Amino acid sequence: MIFLKNTGHILFIVICVYCLFYDGISCVTENKNAAPRLEKRPMDIDRTGVPKQIFVGSFFGEWNQIRPMLEICKILVERGYNVTLIAPGDLLPSSEYPTINQISTGPSIESDATYQELYQKTFNRKQISGLRKLLVKKYLDYFETYQLAIKMIKPDLFFCNIFIINDICLDIAWSLKKPIVGFSSQMLGTPFIPYRSEVWYNCHVNMENESFINRFRCAIIEPIKSISEMLSSIEELNKLRSTLGIKPVHNPFERIKDSLFLVNTFFGLEVPHPLPPLVQEIGPVMQDKYPLITPKFSSFISSHSRILYISFNPNTFIRPETNLIILHAIIESIQNEIIDGAIWYSPSLSFNEEPISSTQITFSNRKSLSVSELLSNKHPDLHFTKFDSQFSILNQTNVKLFLSTGDITNSYESLYTGTPMLILPVSFDQLSNSEKLVGLGVALTLPNYFSTNHVVEKIFKILNDEILQKNLKKTKLLVRINSKRKHRAADLIEFVLHASSLIPLDNTVDDDDDYGIIEMSGDYEGLLKEWITPDARMGFFKGMYLDIYGSFILVIVGALAFFLQSIWNCLKGVKHKQD
Template sequence: MSTLIEASEPASCRILVVATAGGLTNAAPILEISRILAARGYHIDFGTLQGQEHFAKPYHFISRVHTLGPGIPIDVEEREYLRMTEWDIAKGFGPVMQTKQFLDSSWPCVYSSLSAIMTDPERRPDLILGDYLVDAVRDMQIEYDIPIAMHWPQMPFMALPASYIPGHAGLQIEVMTSEHATIRQRLINELVPLRIAPAAIRYKRWLRQMRKTAGVHRMLATPRKPDHLMLVNSFFGVEVPKDLPPNVVAIGPVLADEYGALDDEMIRFLEEHRKVLYIALGTHVLLGGGALEKILDGAMSSLRADVIDGIIWSIRGMARRQFDLGAAIRTSSGKHATVQELLDGCNPDFRFLEFAPQRALLAHPSTRCYLTHGGASSTNESVYHGIPTVTIGVYFDQLQNAIRLRDAGVSVPLDKHKFTAQDLSHAIATIMRDDSGSFRQNCQRLQQVAGVASRRKFLAADMIEEVLFDHRGRRNGPDKGRPLHLQTADMRMPYWKAKNWDLSALVGGVTILALGLVVVLPVTLVKAL
């Protein structure tokens, strides 16, 4: 199903942007990169699930929206994200794989819809720019020999290993590198693949059956290095520095040049309060009522102690429903109020918002601390605007982002299962008082680095063009078997040859033979004499 949004002049090349699971957080970065490509004359289409077509409205250059499959029902979304909130990898990885199964469940529809687009000469793109959750894009690369670029919010997990990064990349626990890790921490990370194996095997069986039912009998490979262009929406300073192949490029933080403004009420609130705590736990994070009440209690405790003088909490309807509205919370005045009364605005120093212009709030000088779940967008926006954070990671990359921000010196992380209201108020006080000045210094340092790195979204567009030109030249020339020009040769060689094991064996054999001759020959000559 396709909906024409706005007619546009034909471009030299058509690029299809695809984002399904993950909502606008996953779609926005690749749409921003598409904005640059559209300005260069490329024809941009957008593919997503039903109910998410409105993501394209602010991007007037998009000529056509393709609905790739049904959206996720609200009740299913709420159930699954509540289950994700209960992740506890200390107890096993079964829930993690169940979530991966939920996110991958749209594959049959997306695969079928993309296949229909690829076989239609009027709609077939010259390149697909996809979000990392859309495996069907990689299927299109295999089946239709189309170049692809995949967007990742962080360095890809289970790929690009480094000897000083313990365990599998993207699945680290407690530490991101071995540099200051104890033997226990390193061992815990190295054992993660064994702990995850049973759940991963069940997931692979389900995935294989789903693909087989759709008539696809191959599984997608998970090589150490990709065979396509990979654009990572992060930067070194947050990410652990490591060697990257030419087709993996850190291009983040990808942010829009303009963002929504504060309304008059918010401007007045921020002018009257100079030490504001901003709370936002993302679109999909659904913490249980107990955790939400601890956050309320800890924030109010900070307010009573004059560590902060105002609180703004952005929380959407589905997350609000997790509150116990009758629970009593001690307010900044020392009196008690129910959660419902706080939601209704009974406290002049506390504002609940259904939606907040987040970047405008983070950019305002009155916003001094940010309580976040550590999602990809929130991480990029906090460092770009130089705001220290208290981070409560809930699932997926949020858990690693909490460690990354801690290691960068700009955050105090809290464990979602163990934190108390007192832990939260202490973390806020640690940031606000900043006795050593390290939070201020590191926030300024990282903000400046992020400001420079944010210009690399133009590099992302350049790399996409480069891949297009290379593919067009290979496809139209006599040497059609030539691989992607950015792919390193070791990915097309046997492992033993790429590591020169044969040469090492040859040299070792010759050395042993030579040593043998040196030792044996004199003895033989002496005996002969």
């Protein structure tokens, strides 16, 4: 009996072990409804033999333009790619982007006298021409730096920032027969859309409600003026190109017309319009992590419930008198209890001129402080700071309003945190951004010349406008949904690199080709033929089907003429019989 009992124990143990190590056998009853075993879909990309060197080119080298590109490149670095920035100034390496190096093209562009002169003038179309002249001035020096960099690091792809201009990056890539990916925060080089216009034409972004005269001026006259002003700089650049053995161009976007173009924007911000496949919206591109605010700074924020935050682009010139008006408006808004505190980021450079710094500002209790004393944080409800983590401040629930110049980075961080904006647009993309944000119903703007009362009234209106707050919630959702698309941008750049390794680029143009199509080695008509629509190869007349529509109209007109002629003949016959 003892033997049988021990045998039973051993048998039970064997069965349990068998059940543990062999799937599909049930110890009690078989479960016929058990879920099938699943295998995870493979997500890895084979990067063996794929080119790894990426050059990021920027003519201006401003953080607002470069940071979104570096955010995308940071993802590419994590995937095993090597990234080098070529731009003026000394921006990298930094703690934010320790794995990306920089080759400097020279001193910061902000130190250039021509650049400073352009930025201190009221913005107009001629500033664009002025920047083109600045490009001509810098072209040969920058080109030489690019060539030296290319000898050290053999680039496989050029990621070019196209903020109005960057012909050097495009020309170098073209001459080396390397793929180009363009990047901008504006819809540059896209097909003409008649109901969209440009602020630097002195037109509105959305022409929907404009008069016939304004629509005619903005669609015909202003573009012709702009092209005529650009022709001289294009001609000068072509002369420089010829000395370097580079093929001339007829328009600034000719080099990139068959390349991928990434735009740091999102649906909802732009005027709705169709986009060609080569133009991909990938914004808003934002950082994933931001510095925490300091305990001292946090104490000021927690002691106030309705804070106005002011931060202007340091590269934007704002007159000291303008800043003084804003300062008066802040004091008045605090005295009227519209807001109970204000934070101003690093304004000292705008107040360093006499008699501005010694100007006395009187408060409701009849005490007064000079501007220089205010800058030293002598007022309990005003805090001037050099803490530059704007997002960290805007993300505080006590910060209720943001006064800025309307740069794209400012706008995205403000929308992401759901902070309404009062915008003082000064130049370039700030003007178009402000119009778009006002169109969304999430911001108000200040005119070129304004008073203290203007600012106070608009602060009050924004903080008490329920419709604006609802619009802000909707836009906040849009921004958060779209803020993940920088990973898609990295995916698209990877695709271009993969495609270039499989289809070597050949930039030769067939002289017998009426449309100047870039021919590729092998049977391909373009490196990114998957994104190039057929009309690009068909030419304007055939691509727009004008031959078909024209023939149809001729048939209709011919049939109508024949019908009318027949009626006329019948009427003449009847009249002849009556006679």
